[in-house]
Amino acid sequence: MRQKRSKTYRKLMALYSMTFGFRQPYQVLIDSEMCKLATDTNIELVKQIGAILHGEIKPMITQCCIHELYLQGKSRQNAVDLAKTFERRKCNHKEPIPGDECLKSVVGDANKHRYVIACQSQPLRSKLRNIPAVPLVHINRSVMVLEPASDMTLASKRKSEEQSLHPTAPDIALVGPSSLDPPPKKRKGPKGPNPLSVKKKKVDNPTKGKNSSGRTHDDPRTLTERKRKRNNDEDDAEDVEPRSVIHPTRKRKRRRKVEGLHVDKDCT
Ligand SMILES: [Zn+2]
Missing domain, CATH: 3.40.50.1010 (5'-nuclease)
Incomplete structure (x- = not known):
């Protein structure tokens, strides 16, 4: 007892x-x-x-x-x-x-x-x-x-046990922000990638776009134009130099071969 x-x-x-x-x-x-x-x-x-x-x-x-x-x-x-x-x-x-x-x-x-x-x-x-x-x-x-x-x-x-199991309004308010925090992070996530994807689209389609796309369009245009100009200049320079160097040799070789052949034919 x-x-x-x-x-x-x-x-x-x-x-x-x-x-x-x-x-x-x-x-x-x-x-x-x-x-x-x-x-x-x-x-x-x-x-x-x-x-x-x-x-x-x-x-x-x-x-x-x-x-x-x-x-x-x-x-x-x-x-x-x-x-x-x-x-x-x-x-x-x-x-x-x-x-x-x-x-x-x-x-x-x-x-x-x-x-x-x-x-x-x-x-x-x-x-x-x-x-x-x-x-x-x-x-x-x-x-x-x-x-x-x-x-x-x-x-x-x-x-007190029920309160611990079912939190009251102030408790929910305290817990709420922590549960609401993740969603904004998720919302911020998609916003980030969108501009990145939009920038790529701007490069592909320069004619159509928003204000942000217009800004980006100007830059790629200038960059592409410069690149194109540079490429054209380089191509022209390359075209000029090799033609002057390569063609004469080829022509001379061909001429020599042709002359040789002609000579051989003539000899026989
Ligand atoms: Zn007393």
């Missing part, structure tokens, strides 16, 4: 830490009644609470709660001494109010400071069950008990 309880408590504290951000040392607000019960039954309060929460704890008491113990007089001196070892939590109540109301106000609507409430007051615990993520500890027959997660806590857990 003990192992089973320990396992359930460990799972429960894992829920509080994973879903609601509870961290060690857990801040445990202890009320005056629990201090009295602990001293009466000789329970090692801090050690027991640390055992069921499966971690280090920081025991705390509000000003109003310790004031309640002071009012008990010397008969409760042991409880006062125990409470004095706890860290004092300033509740900013100028005139002390009942401990239950003080703890309720300190927890607030959402338990922002992530307190664990260790109290014996049944009405206070029933009120705190309506606030999500408030771990409740009490002593039952000298056994420290950590209450199972309340319905509000479980509902809040489901909400």
Whole structure:
């Protein structure tokens, strides 16, 4: 039984830490009644609470709660001494109010400071069950008990899980730009190649084209014309030189051959 309880408590504290951000040392607000019960039954309060929460704890008491113990007089001196070892939590109540109301106000609507409430007051615990993520500890027959997660806590857990699965509008807005970034890159891609392909077309078809093509047409025309002129000049120069050199030799050879043949024929 003990192992089973320990396992359930460990799972429960894992829920509080994973879903609601509870961290060690857990801040445990202890009320005056629990201090009295602990001293009466000789329970090692801090050690027991640390055992069921499966971690280090920081025991705390509000000003109003310790004031309640002071009012008990010397008969409760042991409880006062125990409470004095706890860290004092300033509740900013100028005139002390009942401990239950003080703890309720300190927890607030959402338990922002992530307190664990260790109290014996049944009405206070029933009120705190309506606030999500408030771990409740009490002593039952000298056994420290950590209450199972309340319905509000479980509902809040489901909400946070749904939010993580289905991101809200701001989350989508944050994620959106990253998903929208790739498309513009793809759009930029095609724009790049198009001008390159257009330039090639300009060279092929100089007559038809846009403003950009007209600019490019002028350049190729001049380049081609220059090239053509250069080629023509070179061709002319080559034509002139080889003709003067090659033709005479060929003509002379042919003439010599012809003359030789004629001579041979004549000789025979
Ligand atoms: Zn107070």
